[in-house]
Amino acid sequence: MKKDGLDNTVDSSAIVSDTDIKQQQDPNKEVHTQIYYHPSWNVKNEQRYVLNFLNNDLKPLRPNQLSLSGIELFQTPKAIGVSAFVRNSLPKAITFGELPLILLDENKEVIAKQVFDGSELGEIPAESSMPWLFSFPKETIKKKQFSNKNWTLAFDLTAKHRLDLAESWEKSLPKEQKEKLEKIVEQLPKLKENELNMTGLQAKVAENGDFHVTVLIRNGSEKNITLEKVPLRVTDAVDDVVAEGGFSLDDFTVKANTSKPWTFIFPANLVKKNDMDLSRWRVSVIQ
Secondary structure (H helix, E strand, O other): OOOOEOEEEEEHHHOOOOOOOOOOOOOOOOEOOEEOOOOOOOOOHHHHHHHHHHHHOOOOEOOOEEEEEEEEEEEEOOEEEEEEEEEEOOOOOEOOOEEEEEEEOOOOOEEEEEEEEHHHHOOEOOOEEEEEEEEEEHHHEOOOOOOOOOEEEEEOOOOOOEEOOOHHHHHHOOHHHHHHHHHHHHHOOOOOOOOEEEEEEEEEEOOOOOEEEEEEEEEOOOOOEEEEEEEEEEEOOOOOEEEEEEEEEEEEEEOOOEEEEEEEEEOHHHEOOOOOOOOOOEEEEOO
16 A cells, blocks of 8 residues: 555635634644544554554644545546545544545546545544545546546535625625625525526615615536626516616626625616515526
């Protein structure tokens, strides 16, 4: 056994949602993770010796980090098997829920990606390193030809759909409203692959007669999408068109797998119905 994979290290907050799990530590401290074997693993002495040696050779982590350190990769007709050290530099044990992982080749191109059941790993002790075997079934494999050297097993941070705020919103929006938006994003139906849609959040008529519509622009693809011109139509509860118009956006990007809130303002002269019923309404892109 030898170590052919590279390391992928992230801040624990990107993976573990427990806000109380972090503790104040010297950010420059080096954490040498001690090897830990899952109770279900029956490791022979020879294999244990090699794994201990490989673990001792790993670079130390900084506090509050999680890391995947690739060991070996092998292929079968039905799957790709990947062994790796799952490392925890936190000062307390952690458990995973859904665990989205991505396997990359030496050129950082996707070999396979899958969401694993992280609970199967059990509890990973504080400042420890646990060897584990991950299996990517045939249907999750995107690339069949690749080198077995310098590959990376990584946390797929794009897999979880999240809220993305424009800088102006980040600065001006109160914490409570940010948390409310985050909850809305989490509860919305999952987007299809490469789907881009809009979900209405709020619609109201201002005192000057302008019509303000706040939406979530949702990007279900793995690529950032830049919008320049957006022609919109808003209909009310009885399906009447209440406002219609085109908007030009300057350097407006919706990041991969995120939802971005934005407010579009229809001038009063673009409002087509004054007695609109906004008990239920819909915004759509004019084709």
